[in-house]
Amino acid sequence: MGHEALAGVAKLFGLLLLRELETETLRSLSDPVLSEILKGSGITMPEESELEELAADFFEYFVNPQQGAPLVQSISEGGSYEGDPARDVRKIADAAGVELDPTHLMGAPVDHLAVELALWSVLVERDRSAAVEFTRRHLVWSLPRLRDNERQGFYGNVCRVVADFIEAIGKAS
DSSP states (O other): OOHHHHHHHHHHHHHHHHSOOOHHHHHHTTSHHHHHHHHHHTOOOOOGGGHHHHHHHHIIIIIOGGGOOOSBHHHHHHSSSSOHHHHHHHHHHHHHTOOOOHHHHTTOOTTBHHHHHHHHHHHHHHOHHHHHHHHHHHTGGGHHHHTOTTOOHHHHHHHHHHHHHHHHHHHTO
C-alpha cells in the first residue's frame, strides 16, 4: 500500500476513534472506496438503526473512566492531560506546518490517538523517517488499550483493526 493510501486509512481510523458514529458519518462511510477499505479490514458497517446502541458502546469503550483511560497518550503514560507527549505532538505538528485546530479536533487533546493518527498521515506523505519515529513515540503506546479483549462489536473490531494497522506500520520501518 502506498503512502497516500496509508495516510487515508490512518485518517479514516482516526475518525472512527474520535467520535461516535452519526447518520452523516455512516452515510459518508458507505462511499464505495471507504466501504471497501473497511470491509477489507474486517470492519462491518452497522445499520443506521444501530446508531443509538453504538453511541452507548462508544461511551463505554472510550469515554467512561471506569473502563480505563481514554485514548490519550498523556493520560496513559502520566495520568493527566497535557503531559510531555502532548507537548511533543505540538512541536512535531508545528515543525511539519500542521495546525492542530481545536475545531477540527472536536475538543480532543492533541495527543488523543485519533489526532496522532491524523498527524502521522501527514508525516508519512512528507517524511517517511519522521513518520517511523512518530509511530514509535506516539502510536505504539495505544496497543495494550486497543487490544483489550473484552471489546466486542463494531468498536471492538475497530480497535483490533487499528492495533493491527499500528503494528504493521511499526514493522514496516
